[in-house]
Amino acid sequence: MINWDNARFFLAVARTGTLRGAAAQLDVDQATVGRRIAALEETLSATLFLRTPALFVLTPAGEALLGAAETMELAALSIERRIAGLDDQLAGTIRVATTDSLGKRFVVPAIAKVRRAHPGIEIVCVTSAQIANLTRREADVAIRTLRPDAPDLIARKLAQLEMGIYASHEYIAARGEPREGEAFDGHDLVMYQQSVSPSMRAALCGEPTSRGRLVFQTQSTAMLFEAVLAGFGIAELPCFRADYEPELMRVMPHRTEPFDVWLVAHADLYKTARMQVLIAAVAEEFAQAR
The missing domain is CATH 1.10.10.10 (Winged helix-like DNA-binding domain superfamily/Winged helix DNA-binding domain)
Known part of the structure; x- marks a missing residue:
């Protein structure tokens, strides 16, 4: 055997x-x-x-x-x-998968609330651009921007957020603002690698990128922010973070790209006590951002 x-x-x-x-x-x-x-x-x-x-x-x-x-x-x-x-105890470990950007703004504050109220709950947070496989227990719960279609997963919409186009004040002072309809003519662009976001190569928030010059690529949202803050060029960034960066300014403010955020968990784990406490805390953080 x-x-x-x-x-x-x-x-x-x-x-x-x-x-x-x-x-x-x-x-x-x-x-x-x-x-x-x-x-x-x-x-x-x-x-x-x-x-x-x-x-x-x-x-x-x-x-x-x-x-x-x-x-x-x-x-x-x-x-x-x-x-x-079957666990009804407010203790144990929860593996949470999310992106570094959503993690910093929403998930970590939610975890902090859970830990203060229930110190017996331990959190393992996995941040990656890759989608965690919940069926194989690579994570117990995921906060992500893609809704799953697997029948054994429960998906709850947390919010609809938006992307905008941003550059540093330093970059704009040196190069000027891009104008709508000019496809970033004469401007440098900072983007995700194509494997992470294929659609970004064609447009940023609906503005074509055909005349822009791609100068920096990354798989990480954190690195994308750092590159824009360093004045490398213009990028499409989540407004929930970029609007609070004093060194950044939003350009082409009418250009926007909405996206949904989902909380996903396996049906077998969704109703456990510790999961419900975390889910409530995460949902509260997103509700406050609306």
Whole structure:
């Protein structure tokens, strides 16, 4: 019989391609990963990986095992969520996934309120441009700008916010303000990398970027702000933060881009006491911003 604990080591190596990557994902040492893979191969009397100098590559036997191991993983995670969902205590850990910008303005103040009222609740906050997989418990709750369509997730709309176009006072003094309809002619632009926001390449808040010069790219909203504050160029930024930066000014104020913010949680965890306390605090922070 396949041991689930060994199967999760197999999945980690299959997904990362290396013992080192799997060890980092599982928070163990490489030797432990190697032993678990060897034990699983011995149990199955099959070689699951082709060892190359750079990567561990699945053999046909490994490929055959992959789907079954993923099914085991989903079953184990479902058990964890259902047990956690029975918890009515205002204690324990909540993993929160959000962006650095939403985190700074809304989520951290909400967490502060929760911690003051319920010190037994511990928070792990994961900030990333990537969407956390709640089904695999990469997070328990997410505050993000995309509404999920998975049937096992509950989504609650928190607010509709807006983006605007901003530059530093220093930049405007040196280069002048861009004018609507000129597609940023003669101006420098600061943007997310295309993999993060493909639509931004064509326009900022509806103003075409075809005549502008892209001078800086990043995956991070925090770095986007820093680049604009440093006078690198013009960027599309969330108004809830940019309006409170004294070194920034909004240009083309009629150009705006609304976006929705959603709180997303797995149905198995949504009604736990600690989750409800955090959800209420986060919703209150967004309500105050309207």
